[in-house]
Amino acid sequence: MSVRIVGLDADDTLWHSEKIFRLTHDRFNELLAPFADSQTLEARLAETERRNLSVFGYGAKGFTLSMLETALDVSERKVTTDVLAEILAAGREMMTHPVEPLPGVHAALEALEAEHRLVLITKGDLFHQESKLAASGLGEFFSGVEIVSEKSADTYRDVFRRYGEGAEHAVMAGNSVRSDILPALEAGSYAALIPYPIVWVNEAADAPTAHPRFKELESLADLPAWLAEIP
């Protein structure tokens, strides 16, 4: 079997994350409705997040700071402290939200683990991601957990070399074309896209449908069957 090692993204591949971010966005829009419409608020928040990415990196803490900054800016500092306290509380709730594995994930990991080494490869906040993995009950399936600041081709080359025979013998599975698929293919790995209904605007990209090492799957449950087809 050619593929020995399975890299798995975490947020929106193993459990819901963007859904929780969306709920927090909705709450944010509601709280700031006196100052701007939803569309303007979304645009301003996305702009703040993009500007802060090089300082904060990914994750819920940076997102919360960006919400607070946007609230102050959009309202020209006329927002009440009650609203700011609510935004702070909404951010905290995101970080303590129960972690719910997506349907079929537990069984799929069990099947994959029988024949491969599994490595969790995720961006985001180290502390929050480790907390979520612990809360998910999925930790036992993984040989390793790599929380990285950026998912580039070099990141995948490095991780797959350390955990196995290298990128050529690995598959990366995740919901982001930009972070999970394109750089893994560039590194020489296989890549399985498992779309999630919502994609963060900064992660959007077209799937490389014609690539010989790429496959779009409906769910993680379909991954073992695809891997079995790879010569």
Place this chain on the structure above:
Amino acid sequence: MSVRIVGLDADDTLWHSEKIFRLTHDRFNELLAPFADSQTLEARLAETERRNLSVFGYGAKGFTLSMLETALDVSERKVTTDVLAEILAAGREMMTHPVEPLPGVHAALEALEAEHRLVLITKGDLFHQESKLAASGLGEFFSGVEIVSEKSADTYRDVFRRYGEGAEHAVMAGNSVRSDILPALEAGSYAALIPYPIVWVNEAADAPTAHPRFKELESLADLPAWLAEIP
């Protein structure tokens, strides 16, 4: 030579960090002086940080969120949005502050690297720590960088096994008795304390001065000489 691998703490061992946190504390106390005296503010902020540690983990982003929460609480939400915006800006400044290696660190790492493998082992925010290492210009000396959510004896056992012959052939050098010294000794390693003038209140502990594998050094520059004495 018994010691093959050198683990090094980052903040306040390789570069200033607590000093920058202190400056931010001072700014925070000044901004909130209308609501409470410095001593009360310090106590309330420390309490908020402790309460948030299990949700935020370590690092400047969580600290900034804790400052904002404390400002809202202490003022009973009477703090102005201008002050909150200043706290947000102070947090951001901490994260973009230039990284200044402590005196002698560059030369010490050069000397250590000639005979040992160096691994950076630090808590805190993944993204911010990687940014600081890149900005410090010290990255080239390290065989590995391990950003961990907790520094326990198991953490050191695991890291020193992965990077070398295990904890018995390793030394950990850092400024925190609680995080760098005690758990490394428990893991079976040597441990060198390099005190920094300011210690975060949640890290304070007594040095195990009588322990045969412990040494307190004045500076990282003294580490190569101590390692040369170890049989």
